Amino acid sequence: xxxxxxxxxRSGLFRLGAIxxxxxxxxxxSVELDPxxxxxxxxxxxxxxxxxxxxxxxxxxxxxxxAAMRQILFVLDGRLNQIPSGYTQLEIAMxxxxxxxxxxxxxxxxxxxxxxxxxxRGRPVTVARVRGRLDYLVxxxxxxxxxxxxxxxxxxxxxxxxxxxxRWGAVDLFLPLEAIGPQRVxxxxxxxxxxxxxxxxxxxxxxxxxxxxxxxxxxRFFTLKRLxx
Amino acid sequence: xIRPLLFLLLGALSSAQLCAAPEAIDPRLxxxxxxxxxxxxxxxxxxxxxxxxxxxxxxxxxxxxxxVEVRERDAGDESRYAELWLPAADLQLRLKLADYxxxxxxxxxxxxxxxxxxxxxxxxxxxxxxxxxxxMLPSRQIRAHLFDSRNRPQVPDPALRERLVAxxxxxxxxxxxxxxxxxxxxxxxxxxxxxxxLWILWVxxxxxxxxxxxxxxxxxxxxxxxxxxxxIFDLNEQVVASLIEAGGRNGYMTKDWAGRILFQCLVxxxxxxxxxxxxxx
Numbered sequence: 001x002x003x004x005x006x007x008x009x010r011s012g013l014f015r016l017g018a019i020x021x022x023x024x025x026x027x028x029x030s031v032e033l034d035p036x037x038x039x040x041x042x043x044x045x046x047x048x049x050x051x052x053x054x055x056x057x058x059x060x061x062x063x064x065x066x067a068a069m070r071q072i073l074f075v076l077d078g079r080l081n082q083i084p085s086g087y088t089q090l091e092i093a094m095x096x097x098x099x100x101x102x103x104x105x106x107x108x109x110x111x112x113x114x115x116x117x118x119x120x121r122g123r124p125v126t127v128a129r130v131r132g133r134l135d136y137l138v139x140x141x142x143x144x145x146x147x148x149x150x151x152x153x154x155x156x157x158x159x160x161x162x163x164x165x166x167r168w169g170a171v172d173l174f175l176p177l178e179a180i181g182p183q184r185v186x187x188x189x190x191x192x193x194x195x196x197x198x199x200x201x202x203x204x205x206x207x208x209x210x211x212x213x214x215x216x217x218x219x220r221f222f223t224l225k226r227l228x229x
Numbered sequence: 230x231i232r233p234l235l236f237l238l239l240g241a242l243s244s245a246q247l248c249a250a251p252e253a254i255d256p257r258l259x260x261x262x263x264x265x266x267x268x269x270x271x272x273x274x275x276x277x278x279x280x281x282x283x284x285x286x287x288x289x290x291x292x293x294x295x296x297v298e299v300r301e302r303d304a305g306d307e308s309r310y311a312e313l314w315l316p317a318a319d320l321q322l323r324l325k326l327a328d329y330x331x332x333x334x335x336x337x338x339x340x341x342x343x344x345x346x347x348x349x350x351x352x353x354x355x356x357x358x359x360x361x362x363x364x365m366l367p368s369r370q371i372r373a374h375l376f377d378s379r380n381r382p383q384v385p386d387p388a389l390r391e392r393l394v395a396x397x398x399x400x401x402x403x404x405x406x407x408x409x410x411x412x413x414x415x416x417x418x419x420x421x422x423x424x425x426x427l428w429i430l431w432v433x434x435x436x437x438x439x440x441x442x443x444x445x446x447x448x449x450x451x452x453x454x455x456x457x458x459x460x461i462f463d464l465n466e467q468v469v470a471s472l473i474e475a476g477g478r479n480g481y482m483t484k485d486w487a488g489r490i491l492f493q494c495l496v497x498x499x500x501x502x503x504x505x506x507x508x509x510x
Contacts (some may be wrong), residue, residue: 063301114480203473
């Protein structure tokens, strides 16, 4: 059932991508999402899923949602390529791998990224809710004059293609962090969670406060305690 | 004539004294009825024994308020933002009065009042005291209000209830239960004037559904925009004592939070049963 839905979703996405492109009257916009079976397509789906669109809980502005997407991509990059001294990739990412899809799907359906997992045949898939929301967003983006919906979808897709193609030149807001209050930290963010205020500071993760832009797109970002000297 | 007026004036001063006014604060944020709603919401979702221990001997409770701005506001967005800090609870609240237009949906998003959009327990105040307007509310009066209203139901009105049943049917279609031939049992949470969230406990699947979003789960077009509203939490899988246990995974909630959802839904909320024939499966 899951496989069939995935295929149907993928072919639907091709169609919807084409529709969005056709409806985008302004020549500057042509949103076409890569197939979710590809690395840039799957990554774009994740960025779209984790950032709010107009009308959603956590929505503040286009710039805020773009920043959220960027920083989530930096979290994934950190888990993949930037393991801080004293930590292992397994501790931070629940997996030892140089494959971005492994980083995203680590831990299964309720793993590192809620709702993103590999199916029984090892293919990267998502829960139905993620696909339903994406279908809705693509449909809205293709309604009338292209606006924030189309621009955010296009941004997520382009960022994903650029990252996978090693052309991504964005700036990591959290890279320079050295201390949060008295706590020395590693810099970069290594986790994000829905900003719901249940997180009591503790463990190895350190909440990045508002003054350091730690809340973006309705998500709270966390860096790590610096270990050793 | 003078004595009642004097009494009212003194009462107003004692119940909400302004200690500092660094800049103009939206009067709606200073409205006492609104503040009591915020405190009640906080009581339902965040406060615990620590707050009452901390304020037990205090005559007054401080509420710090300041306006805040978002990064690179979109053109035409008239929304207003504010931050509340409750020192006695170490709780920071972010509030939003949404007011913007979504061209693609041809829809204005306008919340009826300020709503809590996020909250955080912090070890220290998010800013220096002088950056805020500080209101003082009588501690004893707050405690009495919270105690008296702790089990007062605020159930959805019949129209909202109908829309929620329709929304739940859509959720069931998207994530079918193990046995769709059984009636599906839901409990709908209390509603709050200062929150856009509506929680629903889906007993058959032991999951919690949150309808949230600025379009308003309480608005007539809920179904049209359902994908923007819906989150589902599997209470079997996604609950931990501490999020530290989750080790960076981003879909978990604490037992404390799950317990509050259960209380809001099971104890204070309403039971709704949808027979198989009405599920639309």
